[in-house]
Amino acid sequence: MNLSADHSETAADLGLAWNHRFADLGPAFYTELRPTPLPAPHWVGTSPDVARLIGLDPSWLGRDEALQAFTGNTLLAGSRPLASVYSGHQFGVWAGQLGDGRAILLGETANGHEIQLKGAGRTPYSRMGDGRAVLRSSIREFLCSEAMHGLGIPTSRALCITGSPAPVRREEIETAAVVTRVAPSFVRFGHFEHFAANGQEAPLQALADYVIDRYYPECRGTTEFSGNAYAALLQAVSERTARLMAQWQAVGFCHGVMNTDNMSILGLTIDYGPFQFMDAFVPGHVCNHSDTQGRYAYNRQPNVAYWNLFCLAQALLPLIGDEELAKAALESYKAVFPQEFMARMRAKLGLTAEHEQDATLIDGILLLLAKNGVDYTIFWRRLSHAVGNGDFEPVRDLFADRAAWDAWLLSYSELQRHYGRSEAANLMLKTNPKFVLRNHLGEQAIRAAKLGDFSELQTLQRLLERPFDEHPGHDAYAAFPPDWASSIEISCSS
Numbered sequence: 001m002n003l004s005a006d007h008s009e010t011a012a013d014l015g016l017a018w019n020h021r022f023a024d025l026g027p028a029f030y031t032e033l034r035p036t037p038l039p040a041p042h043w044v045g046t047s048p049d050v051a052r053l054i055g056l057d058p059s060w061l062g063r064d065e066a067l068q069a070f071t072g073n074t075l076l077a078g079s080r081p082l083a084s085v086y087s088g089h090q091f092g093v094w095a096g097q098l099g100d101g102r103a104i105l106l107g108e109t110a111n112g113h114e115i116q117l118k119g120a121g122r123t124p125y126s127r128m129g130d131g132r133a134v135l136r137s138s139i140r141e142f143l144c145s146e147a148m149h150g151l152g153i154p155t156s157r158a159l160c161i162t163g164s165p166a167p168v169r170r171e172e173i174e175t176a177a178v179v180t181r182v183a184p185s186f187v188r189f190g191h192f193e194h195f196a197a198n199g200q201e202a203p204l205q206a207l208a209d210y211v212i213d214r215y216y217p218e219c220r221g222t223t224e225f226s227g228n229a230y231a232a233l234l235q236a237v238s239e240r241t242a243r244l245m246a247q248w249q250a251v252g253f254c255h256g257v258m259n260t261d262n263m264s265i266l267g268l269t270i271d272y273g274p275f276q277f278m279d280a281f282v283p284g285h286v287c288n289h290s291d292t293q294g295r296y297a298y299n300r301q302p303n304v305a306y307w308n309l310f311c312l313a314q315a316l317l318p319l320i321g322d323e324e325l326a327k328a329a330l331e332s333y334k335a336v337f338p339q340e341f342m343a344r345m346r347a348k349l350g351l352t353a354e355h356e357q358d359a360t361l362i363d364g365i366l367l368l369l370a371k372n373g374v375d376y377t378i379f380w381r382r383l384s385h386a387v388g389n390g391d392f393e394p395v396r397d398l399f400a401d402r403a404a405w406d407a408w409l410l411s412y413s414e415l416q417r418h419y420g421r422s423e424a425a426n427l428m429l430k431t432n433p434k435f436v437l438r439n440h441l442g443e444q445a446i447r448a449a450k451l452g453d454f455s456e457l458q459t460l461q462r463l464l465e466r467p468f469d470e471h472p473g474h475d476a477y478a479a480f481p482p483d484w485a486s487s488i489e490i491s492c493s494s
Ligand SMILES: Nc1ncnc2c1ncn2[C@@H]1O[C@H](COP(=O)(O)OP(=O)(O)OP(=O)(O)O)[C@@H](O)[C@H]1O
Pocket: 098, 099, 100, 101, 102, 103, 125, 126, 127, 128, 129, 130, 131, 132, 133, 257, 259, 261, 262, 270, 271, 272, 273, 492, 494
């Protein structure tokens, strides 16, 4: 490849201080290697907010030293790049060894944020892959990371995207990009499955101890499970995952590839591939065109998460040492998910206390939304305004079956009488976003970016960072999807 500049022997000092706690686990967990350079990089998108989060002066996001470093063309001073090994279950089937095939961990900043370059070249875990990510999928990952954060949903973050004219072959020839992403940890269920499947109990325990000491220290002193810290870890992860699923379901988010190697041990949303925020509410919606069996349909996500936790439980079993304890730890998922889901849905309805009728009301509206194919985000936003101003006509307009809507509204109004209208509306407007990253919005930003125009991406980023604000003048981004939106096919190709 003809590189425009070979920066490989200089290190860029952006003033970041580093820790290397994952690397300190030892070579059984990774392979150290340098990112593979890309020619003629350019900035595509940046998040000054994430820069501040990791202790990076945001003014670096525009300078050539940072551009080269975040493309993987120069080493960041103090970093220690590596690709980690993990395994996993993909679409319900044991896939054996996987690993960071195109993501390279640079290390952890002094304030505890791991930094990864996704699309930074081949690694020993690339298998048949080219180690690259295309501009299209990188924009989706960048925007959705920041959108999820804006929605208050646990997620990896994205510092920047850099692009390069280097060609990358997918269904057609596209161009390469690198997303710099950030999370307290990128450890996945699949990391544990890897060592368990290979019968390597010492690294399995070292990994569990690392995760507990660093992220779940409360598990050490547990009085539950006869003081078994590994069972406590399983319970804590189950609870975080349950909360995450409740948040996904409530906002209408489909992940698309809930393989165990895409499940964060911290309960974060990671790996933004063929995800989708639903337009019309379709409970069985499958967003991943490659998911022909519909395994990861919207309404199956909570069960799939539990299935994935079961895989994690099996991996942790040699450490927990007692199947009954592991089962008991998993039980928490079944209690926490419905509880959290109900809490989220109550908030969407502006109900600040619990009532017997809540479940009927929630089931009722979800059924009506599905039967009438109502746009999920628009419905909740209009309902929020209607509760505030008393005019429910714009909501009624969304339903073909007006009689069924009227009947539901009657029972909702009965319950609403217990609350102050403006208090309820305020809660709802902070719970029901005006802006979500619909497929067609991402697509518009991608089309413009491919032509070298990043303004659409920036506008979208600004709206999605504060999705509950009104953003006057930008109603088009909160409108119904155009007809062509339903023809967008998003697959695993990225
Ligand atoms: N283009 C590629 N080159 C090399 N490896 C790849 C490529 N695409 C995916 N992989 C690897 O295939 C496996 C499954 O891919 P998947 O789509 O879940 O992950 P991903 O999008 O690459 O990354 P991540 O989960 O880190 O966000 C992972 O081990 C991943 O690293």
